[in-house]
Amino acid sequence: MSEEIKNLKPELVWKHFHAFTQHPRPTHHCEEISKYIAGVGKELGLETRRTEAGNVFIYKPASEGYEDHPMVTLQSHMDMVPQKTPESSHDFVKDPIDAYIDGEWVTARDTTLGADDGIGDAITLAILEDKTLKHGPIEAIFTVDEEEGMIGAHELVAGDIKGKYLINLDSEMMGEIFIGCAGGVDVTATLGYKEEKAKKSAVAYEISLSGLKGGHSGVDINLGRGNAVKMLFRFLKHAVRETNLDIASVDAGTLRNAIPREAKAVVCVKEGEKADTLVKMVEEWECLFNAEYGQVENHITFAATPLEEEPKKVMPREVRDAVILAISAVHNGVASTLIDFPGTTEASSNLAILSIEEGEVHAKFLVRSSSESRKEMVADMVCSAFELIGAEVELSGSYTGWQPNAKSHLLDVTKEAYKELFKAEPKLQIIHGGLETGLFQGIAPETDMVSVGPTILHPHSPDERVKIDTVGQAYDLVVRMLEKL
Numbered sequence: 001m002s003e004e005i006k007n008l009k010p011e012l013v014w015k016h017f018h019a020f021t022q023h024p025r026p027t028h029h030c031e032e033i034s035k036y037i038a039g040v041g042k043e044l045g046l047e048t049r050r051t052e053a054g055n056v057f058i059y060k061p062a063s064e065g066y067e068d069h070p071m072v073t074l075q076s077h078m079d080m081v082p083q084k085t086p087e088s089s090h091d092f093v094k095d096p097i098d099a100y101i102d103g104e105w106v107t108a109r110d111t112t113l114g115a116d117d118g119i120g121d122a123i124t125l126a127i128l129e130d131k132t133l134k135h136g137p138i139e140a141i142f143t144v145d146e147e148e149g150m151i152g153a154h155e156l157v158a159g160d161i162k163g164k165y166l167i168n169l170d171s172e173m174m175g176e177i178f179i180g181c182a183g184g185v186d187v188t189a190t191l192g193y194k195e196e197k198a199k200k201s202a203v204a205y206e207i208s209l210s211g212l213k214g215g216h217s218g219v220d221i222n223l224g225r226g227n228a229v230k231m232l233f234r235f236l237k238h239a240v241r242e243t244n245l246d247i248a249s250v251d252a253g254t255l256r257n258a259i260p261r262e263a264k265a266v267v268c269v270k271e272g273e274k275a276d277t278l279v280k281m282v283e284e285w286e287c288l289f290n291a292e293y294g295q296v297e298n299h300i301t302f303a304a305t306p307l308e309e310e311p312k313k314v315m316p317r318e319v320r321d322a323v324i325l326a327i328s329a330v331h332n333g334v335a336s337t338l339i340d341f342p343g344t345t346e347a348s349s350n351l352a353i354l355s356i357e358e359g360e361v362h363a364k365f366l367v368r369s370s371s372e373s374r375k376e377m378v379a380d381m382v383c384s385a386f387e388l389i390g391a392e393v394e395l396s397g398s399y400t401g402w403q404p405n406a407k408s409h410l411l412d413v414t415k416e417a418y419k420e421l422f423k424a425e426p427k428l429q430i431i432h433g434g435l436e437t438g439l440f441q442g443i444a445p446e447t448d449m450v451s452v453g454p455t456i457l458h459p460h461s462p463d464e465r466v467k468i469d470t471v472g473q474a475y476d477l478v479v480r481m482l483e484k485l
Contacts, residue, residue, distance in 0.1 A: 012126035059474030069136025073163030075145030120169030135482035171453035174470035183401035189386035196315035214261035217350035218433030247309035
């Protein structure tokens, strides 16, 4: 089915995006796609450099008559977020993405599509390949492993970005020009405990929550969607009160930058009346969750499945209670919004992953903010909830946000090009997601930057889709910008 997308317009863009769907490229597995990109550059006869980390730099000379124009850097990242539906057997390290056309959209079967940021890469490669375009010298930078810690961008040093202007192609709404973004920091809480033997009179259940939409933990954090970890522990707090169940293990969430869609806990409860109460509570809470989230979620499934083999070990009850309180109390979601950009999140936290097994609790968060002080504030809130129960807390992978430039010539050119092409006024935005421009601002402070891109909905989830006509619009916009710079 994915072959059909090669017939879409602009053909060069979709040709390269189709190739991206055929080269597995989850974060931390970019070697194959990195070699493909470098191979395209060399086949085109362009100066190409591939670093040890896998970043690729390609240089295209100015077209005739544009030799005295300043260099423009086109930048995007090559990795994708690997998320799939519970029933999918897809192996992101080995299998191609099954992309297909769904009306006005291109999406993928049961997995993320990788339009974030494969479409940005494809637009750049199409511009490098098209010899009919008018432009000054172009530097194209393709980075690895943006989705977890911006590893590729961190590798860049002063002098790597040679353009006077930089166009980042990692935005996800056509008609909007992004002029700033949030910074972020990873928070990890770890608590060790000595397991206890499970009660002999207990029966075991797997309590599972599924069916949530999840999504990007930055741009979707303000949509009011359910967080599977918080919802599960909200229930467990009440279930402990009613049944005094024991927790053997918890497995929830997969990636820091995705809102967790699924969570499950293995619990032990006294056989008989207490077990019956637990099962009844799960049924009642499934109705409650669907009533509460009915406007923003599809059907939520909450189930208690009996286990034939009871776990031999469980958490001590004092540790159980402490962890439940910490998870219940910790901040999750929007913390503040931007006054000058109504509806735009300024600071947030995402409780992304929770693992409880074999005497260890691991809770992983991603805190974001366009304000460094607010980022520190929210991170402190998260840390405090776990420090109160004696957990060790670590901050890592911090990166700064991208501050808007009110005197940007590139912004003026982008707005002018947009109005010429589409006879409309573009909207200026600050994205509550991490763009590599924040790091680039630190090593190339004189470089003028904007971010544009086609419309991509539900990135970082199996519902990800890109609107077909906006891909051509984004390509035309960048081409016109290059002509005018």
